[in-house]
Amino acid sequence: MKELWIMVVFATVSFPQEDLITSSAIPTTIDIKNPTTDDPITLNTTGLPTTGYPTSIPITSTSLPTTSNTTSITTTPPLVCINGGELQSGVCICPDEWTGETCSEGYFCNSTSKDGFSFPRTVVGWSAYSEESCDEKTTSAGLPVALAECSNNTGSPQFDAPNRLECELTLNDILGNISSSSSHLRKLAFSTQILTSQPKRLSADNITTAAQIANTLLQSANITEDITVAAVTTISQLLNASEESTQERDAVQNLTETLDMFSLDQNNNVSSVVRPNVAVLSVQVPSDTVGIQFTALTGRSGNFVANRINVNTNTSELIADKGGSTDVQIVIKFPPVLHSKNTNHSIGFVLYQNDRFFRSKAFRASPGTSRRVISANLGQVSGLHVEMLFKPTAVPNTSLYDFACVSWNYTLKDWSTFGCSKVNHSEDGLQCFCNHTTNFAVLMSFRRDFKYADELNWITILGCSMSIIGLSLTITFQIATRKSRKTNPTVLLVSVCVCLLIFTLLFMLGVNNPHKQLGKPKIQEDNILPPSDTHTERDRGPCTAVAVLLQYFLLGTFTWNTLYATHVFLMIRNSLATSPSHFTAYTVAIGWGLPAVVVALTLGISYRVDDPLRYRQEEFCWLAALDPKGNFDFKLPMFWGFLVPVAFMLIFNTVVLICFTVTTAKTNPHLTSTRHTSMKKKFLSSFSLAVVLGLSWILGYLLLITQNQTMYTILNISFCVLTTTQGLQIFILFTARTAIVKKKMSSTLKSISNVGIPLHTRKFSLWRGEHSDNVESYTQQDTDLSFSPCSTDI
Template sequence: MFAVTHLVHVEIYFILIENFCNSTIKDGFSFPRTMVGWSAYSEELCDEKTTSEASARCLNDTGSLMFGSPHKLQCEFTLIDIQENISSSPGDLLQLAVSTQILTSQPEQLSADNITTAAQIANTLLQSANITEDIAVAAVTTISQLLNASEESTQERDAVQNLTETLEMFSLDQHNNVSLVVQPNLVVQSVQVPSDSVGIQFTALTGSSGNFVANGINVNTNTSELIADKGGSTDVQIVMKFPPVLHSNNTNHSIGFVLYQNDRFFRSRAFSASSGTSRTVISANLGQVSGLHVEMLFKPTAVPNASLYDFACVSWNYTLKDWSTYGCSKVNHSEDGLRCFCNHTTNFAVLMSFRRDFKYAEALNWITILGCSMSIIGLSLTITFQIATRKSRKTNPTVLLVSVCVCLLIFTLLFMLGVDNPHKQLDKPEILEDNVLPLSDTHTERDRGPCTVVAVLLQYFLLGTFTWNTLYATHVFLMIRNSLATSPSDFTAYTVAIGWGLPAVVVALTLGISYRVDDPLGYRQEEFCWLAALDPKGNFDFKLPMFWGFLIPVAFMLIFNTVMLIYFAVTTCKTNPHLTSTRHTSMKKKFLSSFSLAVVLGLSWILGYLLLITQNETMYTILNISFCVLTTTQGLQIFILFTARTAIVKKKMSSAMNSVSSAGIPLHTRKFSLWRGKHSDQVESYTQQDTVSFPPCSSQTSNSWAAGSTCCKTSPLVL
């Protein structure tokens, strides 16, 4: 088996290296390097048009590879002109066939009408009684090129249907010894089988470019078994076992094969290729013979970030104009190939349905668990502290900070407990035994409910966190700008309406636009109960709700919060630098004040946006780790800066420590008691330790703090 595989690889090597006509100039036309059997098109163009002026075929007639005589295009010709000339004066069919081939050499630029006309011309050429080998090759080349066209219309559908039927009939007859025509997207093979043959095998192997090559086509006229294809070295195999009736008349039989590189001529209404995949189609024809046994082996299509979910063995029904499973069944499947059995001959294919593979980043898993756990504890303590001490602190109501913490706490709890989809399917699915036509090449489980609910709540509470962050920044701006110790009277009512209402509006719009019960992955991911972000190829998709339902609104909030932080930092730096005993201490307080505001405004999420645009792998790793650490510990940071460092907590901790010390050393009880009593006469303000102290009002300071000064006002960070 190793030797067989090795020979296949050697064959591919020689296909790629030896079977080319090198670029050359022939009869005044420049032709590029071309595979043997294929047609090349001149670099010279018709006037200002993009159509080549001539074509030549790479041949191996004399034992050496060289281009045949070029065929020149009459540049004034159009496909309509050619169609009219074939109907009215079919004199020079070869010139008309080659002209059609050249005019369709850039199929992506063809209109639907041009495709229809070209298909009708090729159909006429193949049915012509005066067809020659060169005409047949030109017609097959035209059809091969049409398989790469992008436009499609109803009229074209009928034209290509007739064309596929004509190709089947053409493959049965050896016109002028035209037994094999191989073009990049199409192979036509005619074979005469001896009467004593038990069966025939047709095997195709594409080159590295995915196109068909002459040396990759093989026919065995006396076998009834498929070749064991370990490693999937062939793209398609088909074996026809002959019934005993064929051996009774002692005559040779003509068999035709047509192999299509894709299924563009077999557009299905029942099967949707939503992920852009294509299917190899093979036609086998033995005429009106019953009792046939046809086995096929198709190489599974490789789809990035997806694995095979199910497949169906189908044949094309010209009456239905669609795929049908009638007369076909599955034999077995493996990584090497999908085996099918059918009891008749026609166009066959395998329709495959894929399920996305899900990859997990385990490296940051423990950081996330540890950080979120600490944040849950920190946020719970902060909420409790803010509510319990709201009366003793001479500050504004704590609704803003508490709302930020509540949203962030609920989000973190949901993230820890419910972000993993309990119904996700990680193991490879069991292929169904029934040969059932799949609806699409992408399999999506119907929504079971819980994961979508979690995704909705996560989106709501994370958007709510940023909304309250922005309201917090607005509150800081108003207090600094207007030199207020308290916020405006109606501010709280507005903040409650906006803080809890705006996220609900965004979530409702996102669900209404992107969610469907039969396709929940339009809204959320499968592996995680979070917003959908990536396309099937694993690339970020700007059409999915992660972008416009989360990143866009959060981006505006982060920009606003960043501007407010800069404004706060600049305003703070304008205060008198001699407020404390040293300038160093003052700068430390200013830094901590700005840092505290940055934490509560969630500015660490800016790193997430940098991850989307970072190309350098090292920088991406650094940003990813930093983002994970800072965002998962945001609740802990808020606790440290807004609870643990406040004067009231420090006083309680100091009292607790002194009590412990007093209990441990009784002789020192009186000293510690006197020290505490000495300081108990001072008025304690339960504010953050890291807020900036402001000078008492005086004639010297009030002038420098005119128009927006915070002199004699409580720090705006304290809510």
């Protein structure tokens, strides 16, 4: 739990004599005269909190003469953020629709109907799309019919006149018309904006075509402010598209170059355009300025809003951002040679919300992650000093491991560290320096953070230790007593115990990866491009080998559990006293072969030597399950390589348990075993079968879907206890309770008693009239399934 420490500075005035004034007599202002200078001192107590203060205040004074000089002590109450604002480091972080110190000023156009179209509430400077959509019979079915801009030109936010879409128009039609004629550019620009208003619906060809249209619009000699706004809005929407293609890569590269040059051109009569994903600013700075600073502040949604984009045309320093409210800062310091020319300079800035237009081959990014990109363009000027500050991206359950300051190389079509270096790093930002202007970014690599409950860790260690002992004794007992029992040792139960024992041993000794790289940052001084935003070290072998063995033997445990359930089902259904012919051969082939097939498929699909984390986790030598954000990923092998096959086995085992319970609960008058079997034995029989079938793992599936925190904690503890002690439960139910063990224990106790230690035993029965027989011959289920039709060694 993070604690906020508030430091209060007290001013102390010392006088020769101390008088005591109670709190009830303290006025709002206390005038005290300094006996040395004969000047009064005023103590303003208004606003001071009374909680935690003494009921009286000692003041030292011999006389209270009057003078003119006063000193005032005041306190500033903390800000109270409203309208959904959040107080962070003494600053209100407002939603996009609100602004002001306490988020009290509206920054939006209210929902309204205009010219027959209904528009929702929209942030100033953004576009609103009509609730009315194109008819289903048109090519643009489902898309808005019109759009309107929310502007603040009159001092009161309101929507401009709507622009309508012809619903039969397509992006290819627009591209053909816009390349052949410069007329109707405004209508074509707004039509393109509406056709790209739902980015998730765009195909790769649509994205390429829209990028070409926007590129043509920005290069047009007849461009106006409305056309610029529509083109930049289209670019902002394309940054949210999901499809990608090689053809699109070239189109967006040309578009970013055009946008850079457009931001530098002051002849376009547009100083700034800010959209949710793109901000474009053109600035004229005087010749005598020392530098220029561009800042973008955060909001609740992370979108760009015009009132959070600022430019200072006469500064050469990055502003201190102790509150961490700045996403991006860039400062360009001008060389002395520019001052001597005595001319104004044009500078263009373009800020991208993500790096979708700057896909790298050298840097492999995790799905769902993005990096902000800022472009600064000053033309062909050398000797520049460019400093940047990027706020570290907050990735859940991770810590920043390293970063690199990079610029986009249009020749290589990739990120490069040439001309850039690291300056400083802290929680407030990552600082970079470059000697040129272009598109800049910070590529960050992260490492996963894992948090565990110590209680569950101790439960796991204790439970697994007891299970190892129990499974070892059960296997030894099965083999050692094979001659004294009526049948041969149980192949199914021994196989279950062997797989579970090996899995438990591997889990205890090898599940922790000794070569893990987590948590502690390792910021290198050299500005080296990281290969990925996650750990991509080549596989060293041992951890992956342990993960493979763990997957194999745990799948083997469930496979043998299912074969055990299959045998019980066949015995119930056919009322057979012996196993079907060749059943043992089939079970051995399936029990050891099926897990090998699943493991081989999992490795072949997901494992790569240079990227082992597609198959296993970083800290634990177990199957990969979570995406970079810490959410469960159904594409990773934990789901389809383990959870899916085990789920089918558990469903079948549950059905068999229900059939077995129903069958054993019935009393058959023709079978002596059922007539003399108590409900206690029937319950223990079903419970024993549930244990050996591993049905406690059902709780693990419930953990995946549980939302309630209390229920999650209960299920988590129950799952941990039941699964880690499964081997101990098997030992108690299938070994310790057998007649042979009881007889051996009785003989041992008698021998000890004969030595001279008096032993007194007394037998109590909780059920009157309970029938009991002394059985010296032992079968596998003599204490659990002796009354069942499948009463035989399995």
